Amino acid sequence: MAASLTGLLKPWTPRVLLVRWSRYNPYYLEPGPRKEVYHIPETELTPEQKEERELKSVRPIKAATNSVTSSVFNDPVLSKFVNMMMKDGDKIIAKGIITQTLENMKRKQVEKYHKAPEGKKAEIECNPYAIFHQALENCKPVIGLTSIQKGGKFYQVPIPLTDNRRRFLAMKWMITECRDNKHRRTLMYEKLSQELLAAFSKEGNVVKRKHELHKMAESNRAYAHYRWW
Amino acid sequence: MAASGGKTVGYFLWKFGNCCFNLNTNFLSPTPQVLSRQLCVSAVLHRKNLAAAGSEKFSEEFIKKQVEEFNIRKRHLANMMGEDPETFTQGDINRSIAYLFPSSLFDNKAKPLMKVRLPPGLLFLSHVSFQWGADRRPFHFLFYTGKQSYYSLMHDTFTKALAVEKHQDRLRGKDLFTQAAKQMISFLTFAISQGNDRLTQDQRLGATPILPCCVSRQHARFIQLMERLLSLPYCSVEEDFVQRYRRQLEIQSSKQQVQPLQYDQHGVAYSTGDARRKTATGTVLLRDSGSGSISINGTNYVHYFPVLQDRSVLGRFDMQCIVSGGGHSSQVGALRLSISRAMLSFLTEVQVETMRQAGLLTPDPRIKERKKPGQEGARRKFTWKKR
Numbered sequence: 001m002a003a004s005l006t007g008l009l010k011p012w013t014p015r016v017l018l019v020r021w022s023r024y025n026p027y028y029l030e031p032g033p034r035k036e037v038y039h040i041p042e043t044e045l046t047p048e049q050k051e052e053r054e055l056k057s058v059r060p061i062k063a064a065t066n067s068v069t070s071s072v073f074n075d076p077v078l079s080k081f082v083n084m085m086m087k088d089g090d091k092i093i094a095k096g097i098i099t100q101t102l103e104n105m106k107r108k109q110v111e112k113y114h115k116a117p118e119g120k121k122a123e124i125e126c127n128p129y130a131i132f133h134q135a136l137e138n139c140k141p142v143i144g145l146t147s148i149q150k151g152g153k154f155y156q157v158p159i160p161l162t163d164n165r166r167r168f169l170a171m172k173w174m175i176t177e178c179r180d181n182k183h184r185r186t187l188m189y190e191k192l193s194q195e196l197l198a199a200f201s202k203e204g205n206v207v208k209r210k211h212e213l214h215k216m217a218e219s220n221r222a223y224a225h226y227r228w229w
Numbered sequence: 230m231a232a233s234g235g236k237t238v239g240y241f242l243w244k245f246g247n248c249c250f251n252l253n254t255n256f257l258s259p260t261p262q263v264l265s266r267q268l269c270v271s272a273v274l275h276r277k278n279l280a281a282a283g284s285e286k287f288s289e290e291f292i293k294k295q296v297e298e299f300n301i302r303k304r305h306l307a308n309m310m311g312e313d314p315e316t317f318t319q320g321d322i323n324r325s326i327a328y329l330f331p332s333s334l335f336d337n338k339a340k341p342l343m344k345v346r347l348p349p350g351l352l353f354l355s356h357v358s359f360q361w362g363a364d365r366r367p368f369h370f371l372f373y374t375g376k377q378s379y380y381s382l383m384h385d386t387f388t389k390a391l392a393v394e395k396h397q398d399r400l401r402g403k404d405l406f407t408q409a410a411k412q413m414i415s416f417l418t419f420a421i422s423q424g425n426d427r428l429t430q431d432q433r434l435g436a437t438p439i440l441p442c443c444v445s446r447q448h449a450r451f452i453q454l455m456e457r458l459l460s461l462p463y464c465s466v467e468e469d470f471v472q473r474y475r476r477q478l479e480i481q482s483s484k485q486q487v488q489p490l491q492y493d494q495h496g497v498a499y500s501t502g503d504a505r506r507k508t509a510t511g512t513v514l515l516r517d518s519g520s521g522s523i524s525i526n527g528t529n530y531v532h533y534f535p536v537l538q539d540r541s542v543l544g545r546f547d548m549q550c551i552v553s554g555g556g557h558s559s560q561v562g563a564l565r566l567s568i569s570r571a572m573l574s575f576l577t578e579v580q581v582e583t584m585r586q587a588g589l590l591t592p593d594p595r596i597k598e599r600k601k602p603g604q605e606g607a608r609r610k611f612t613w614k615k616r
Contacts, residue, residue: 010594011594011596012594022595023594023595023596024594028591030588031586031587031588031589031591032586032587032588056586057582057586060591061585061586061588061591062588062591063562063566063588063589063591063592063593063594064587064588064589065593066558066561066562066565068588070587
């Protein structure tokens with residue numbers, strides 16, 4: 001057992017090279033989240049959390065990537081968005097665009113705040129991160145469509161989507177919208193901030209696209225039984 | 230010449246059936262070495278001989294006889310070499326044979342050797358007793374499944390589970406059944422030893438070396454069955470059986486080597502750490518002075534790493550870092566790991582474990598994927614042309 005364990009801890013290449021593989025042996029576990037989780041004392045843990053902790057104490061853990069930090073400014077959703085926006089591995093530019101977008105959103109909101117009458121001031125959201133998250137939430141579709149072949153024809157069948165898929169679709173639509181449907185002279189961060197603010201108030205092209213998808217799914221309800229999983 | 234002569238003789242004699250096999254060995258066996266040479270003259274020939282010889286070659290007595298004869302020959306050889314026959318190991322045998330019969334051949338299988346050679350038709354390990362008797366009927370009822378040890382183990386485990394359930398039913402019949410029965414340690418709880426050292430051990434179902442050909446899927450099935458057994462409330466009845474198949478895994482944090490703090494002439498505690506990430510190497514000297522100044526390769530860290538993502542470090546310690554190789558991202562990764570390692574000597578165990586679980590202490594094994602032939606890069610293929 002000891003011999004096989006040392007083999008599991010080394011950098012590893014799988015015997016059959018699949019498309020998606022990693023240098024970690026599957027024996028390794030993902031690194032833990034934020035610091036707060038570790039500060040919960042033993043007594044307040046649920047049985048699952050206890051089991052998880054014990055499992056983690058026995059198994060080796062993968063290294064944390066460069067983009068994951070334990071600082072308060074680290075946002076996993078935002079990191080994902082930055083990665084999706086990145087082209088050719090140029091994360092500096094992508095991160096720059098996002099920071100400019102957030103700054104731009106903040107400026108616009110603060111301007112609106114100062115111009116608004118007293119009663120309306122409390123309703124205006126100034127935190128750009130909150131706006132970003134809410135906008136993304138508003139863009140997430142609830143139901144999706146997939147192509148299923150039956151009797152020689154392909155039908156668009158409504159299917160439930162996982163959380164990851166929904167988040168991915170929302171981000172993808174946002175980015176493609178900002179890349180395609182803008183005037184030649186507007187910069188990316190400008191267009192992105194406009195779209196995010198629109199999505200925050202449930203207007204704009206991305207939210208329209210989400211509604212269209214829902215309508216299509218509704219109209220194809222008859223084929224829902226084609227799904228076998 | 231003698232070898233080739235022996236070979237041709239052997240081949241010639243084989244044509245006349247297996248009775249000549251014994252004749253062959255007696256004819257040309259003045260010394261033990263030559264006998265073993267006959268046995269391994271040609272693998273194909275040897276296999277054919279044994280298949281023709283029949284079942285007496287597979288019996289236990291035959292193997293025992295072979296081993297005894299080998300031991301006698303070994304003692305002869307030891308006497309010849311002037312060494313002590315009692316402490317003559319296989320390594321000594323190999324050296325003696327190489328001395329007596331020097332061979333300039335390259336292939337190891339072609340060189341003379343003296344070893345206990347089991348018939349190659351035998352698939353089992355030598356210490357395992359034989360699966361069938363003199364009447365050629367197998368002893369075990371599951372022999373014809375092909376994996377008799379695995380299936381017999383599964384069978385036994387399930388029998389135990391049924392026995393536990395029966396026991397429970399009996400207790401229920403007598404109204405003595407309680408949910409709060411003495412629970413056996415289920416597979417993921419701690420079994421803390423009395424000493425309070427770091428080597429607390431976690432009991433878990435591990436691989437059993439007893440099963441020789443256990444594949445991972447079978448192993449998973451076995452663990453599933455064991456877990457089912459453990460889920461029954463009165464499984465402590467069969468505790469001995471389960472404990473036989475448990476192996477203890479060490480807690481990973483005990484593997485981390487923590488160097489003690491070193492003190493320099495001013496009494497300031499310092500420690501060093503070094504790490505690598507993807508061809509970048511970093512060394513860090515961490516000083517507990519409280520100013521929080523961080524210098525990398527002589528320059529300030531703000532100037533060295535202009536990207537914000539690279540700068541997420543702490544302020545209590547004074548750091549002097551040297552980093553080289555790779556790109557800015559891998560240098561940062563190397564520095565992070567080396568800082569974590571240097572910090573270990575300043576931290577408590579719980580904090581060290583927290584760091585490990587946050588993934589700060591594992592060296593990142595990811596490297597650049599190699600380019601494959603027939604493709605332009607690691608993944609990118611050449612432009613596809615229809616014709």
